[in-house]
Amino acid sequence: MTDTENAPHLAADSALIVIDVQKGFDDASFWGPRNNPAAEDNIAALMDAWQASGRPVVLVRHASRPGSVLAPDQPGYAFKDLVEERRHESLLVTKTVNSAFYGTPDLAGWLASRGIGQVVVAGIQTNMCVETTARMAGNLGYEVLVPLDATHTFDLAGPEGLSLTADELATATAVNLQGGGFARVVTTAQLLSAAPAAQLTA
Template identity: 75%
Template sequence: MTTTTDTLSLDPNAALVVIDVQQGFEDSAFWGPRNNPDAEDNIAALMDAWQRSGRPVVLVRHDSVNPVSPLAAGAPGNAFKDFVEKRGADAALLITKTVNSAFYGTPDLQEWLTAAGIGQLVPVGIQTNMCVETTARMAGNLGHRVLLPLDATHTFDLAGPFGLHRTAEELATATAVSLHGGGFARVVTTAQLLAAVAE
């Protein structure tokens, strides 16, 4: 039976997709300033709640092909952060990828979701405006119902063309507006999801 909290409906087999929560993202010299210091605690709380409820957790790891990236395959930073590693033993699926979308990884996420009869995804992780957003957009395009807890993600400041620069918080806000306003996902909070799981 689907549970509902503040009109938030959570399927009994909704998949929590934990994206790129890897040790290499601790390298502030490489990535720069980040936002949302509570992201890891919120991700951990969701993983715990998902596993207690028997819902599936999918782990996604980015194996960067850039040899100087802290996330490069074989580098120490490629490993999951300890709290994910600790909770990941019972994960339903581990996907490795070299691009932004978890749908372009190995094994095939969409194939697994279809076989499992899963139609609702909850993407969390790093970076909000990169791999989390890309995965959420593709999930929406593929017809999945996506709930994105913005406070269970984080990102970093970023420079763009023509001298443009945006802070991590500005980028996260833009992701929330684009995904929610554009109909790709419903942006929610960790608290809302925890309440829905507890019902």
């Protein structure tokens, strides 16, 4: 069975939440090795599909503490060009923590005011702000879809000399989200296949 045959149902008002696609994440000396070089192209394709079908897009930007490449006074705070070029009328949420639901303006309030019950979460980093936002969305009762190939992350060191590669962290996120009942993990191709069909049948 192909990706397109497994395509999820997309609501006509499904909101695409694009997390922290900021220039500062291009600084390999700060973050270390990353995975999934196709992430940005997949994010761009999703943004194009959402905007073409009239679905809402939410852009989330992280404002880090001074000294970080994502601090508001740093060039890395800006969105990557692929997002800035597609910004249009998207809602902009600014946050200082991992969850987009703890940002300004209030994301949950904005979604509720529009009666939106389904969200698609993509962006950076897979196991940090993407996973945290998806988990919280699931807890709040939203139907959550996460295109894992429209996310990326970085190798990470933990306690006692433990470490995981970016690919291992992405796999853990997929297992946590779908195995834990927070979200359905899908592919960009599945969502692109579903997007026009959902618009026509809405």
